[in-house]
Amino acid sequence: MTAEWGKKLEERLLHYMSIDSTTGNEEAFGNAVCDDLSFHGFSVVRQPIGEGSTRFNVLATFKDAKPPDVKVLLNTHLDTVPPYFKATQDAENIYGRGSNDAKGQLACMVSAAIIISTMNKELASRLGLLFVVGEEVDHVGMEAANALDLHPTHLIVGEPTELKFGTIQKGALKIRLNVRGVAGHSGYLDSGKSAIHVLVKVLNDIMAYSWPQDERFGATTYNIGKICGGQALNAWAENASADLFFRITTSRDEVKATLAGILNGRAEMELLSGNDPVLLDTPPFEAPTAAVAFNTDLPYFNYRDKLQGRYLFGAGSIRNAHSMDEFMPKKELHECTSTLIRLIKALSDD
Template identity: 40%
Template sequence: MDVFALTRKLIDIDSTTGREKDVALFLKGYLAERGFQVTLQEVEPDRFNVLARLGQPRAILSTHLDTVPPFIPSSEDEDYLYGRGACDAKGIAAAQITAAERLADGGVEQIGLLFVVDEERTSLGAKAANRLDWESEFLIDGEPTENKLVLATKGSMRVEIKTRGRAAHSAYPHMGESAIEKLLDVLDDLRQIPLPRHELLGESNYNIGIIAGGVASNVIPDRARAEVMFRLVEEPVTLRRQLQEITDGRATLTIISEASPVFLNQVEGFETGVVSFGTDIPFLTRLGKPYLLGPGSILDAHTDHEKVPKRALIEAVELYVRLVERLLNESG
């Protein structure tokens, strides 16, 4: 398949987070037919990372198999491919596979492919892959960076905050205690936390993405919860302490995941940029010096119009080939 057909094939296999089995099995067969040694690494039942290599890999091309919901099948027009995962990250996977095949055709066999699960949630796949014994020198991770080689990525922290109250009839509020009111008070204090700025990465920010609680408008709610995502330009230790102080004695705080900002490497001749989103790179520390590059825009990811430009996929194949060749040649 060419890079467009492979992208559409991958998009049309539903792999929303937790349902990555079918796309992993497809890639296992597809890559084996093309001469790769392929292994499935079980991360959880029916959830597999895909590892493929030709020789002993010195450079690994990697991205993630899972997508956010909902599943959206593929379509295309003259300029774009559409569908869930078009840019995040099935078009990237297709470009990396195509680049690896082109490198192999040119006699470069010290390459590997790694496609992981769960990037959109808690990076379980990357954490499992980091236990591999591949002695690679370079990790080229793929995310939608508009084909720019990224110099830095923000860190992140995802938290859950729960409050408890006492249920009662809403006509007699003094008999109850509203968990939602408690939660709103905590969130109001959270919004007042001064978040730092970084010269290269810009502002830290947060998103209160989920608020849930109560059963009916005439019942004082006894439970409430919220999930908040922070994008950080500093180590998460200070924010963690501030959140603990705010919630102490008022709510239950759970740190779902956290990652530090990452500062990456520049290669002469590649356009560069910075991004606000997180990646699996902080959890793939044993797979070599990290680089981040991929086709498509993050502004199209996670939307109902997700797309990737066809010309960007073609360019990405060329960039991956050029980057691998440059890194391998310069390191001897």
């Protein structure tokens, strides 16, 4: 990464961050990305999302290359979480919404593609860029992108991973536990049965259980994010519920079966949503790795199981994403772009 390219990369990210693209409002940013790619010799396709909507995915290939020509596909998302706030910078970092999740990743991918196109046009013709809407909410963009004629050999997904290659994208399982009690006067123990008392015991058993742990793929973890129940302070609770979010390293079916055993009929289990984990590939060169606990669009890409390589990689840290303190170290921005170029070259030599 030369000083000139590094400066252009930072300017690109600052320009991208000057445009609000919170979920549902991606149009202006999508157009800016299309203009940027078109100016540098890439052909862009806007894929509309929903009838009458102004939202669209962006698919870019170099010059006359067609989607079937794409062997290495770079993917990240156009949308950010609210609220939008503009970028600032100092000598070391760029601050603001989307700096690492995921406009920083997008700027690195666009810059890497442009650099490759100036050095090796044949390699650039086998490269595709897919930027989708809605990743932060419902994955509607990636689900629509399955209609595009994309059958790459390798997929590189950009998310903030602190310059480590993901070994696994943990699965997600959202469960609601419902407990039914019997209403009655709380002054008399035999007048009813508290659903809350039962739920507390159930949750305690879930917390005491030894969930799977793996040296490479990490641990299955959970969060009890919401508890509801009861109708009055002086009455046994007639109903109670709890919403749990599992980040899983095994499978949804295995976690559900384990939960059923823990519940032992004391609560009803309601499935809210979920997806199985996705095992990821390590790069064809020495690089740091880590298990990734957050979700991405990867499980919604229908062609994922036919890929020769699935990579999750990016600059910045997920630990400050979605916060008012979100930032991207400029050094990592440069290194990410250089690593992407190295990875694309290595995969093309396979």
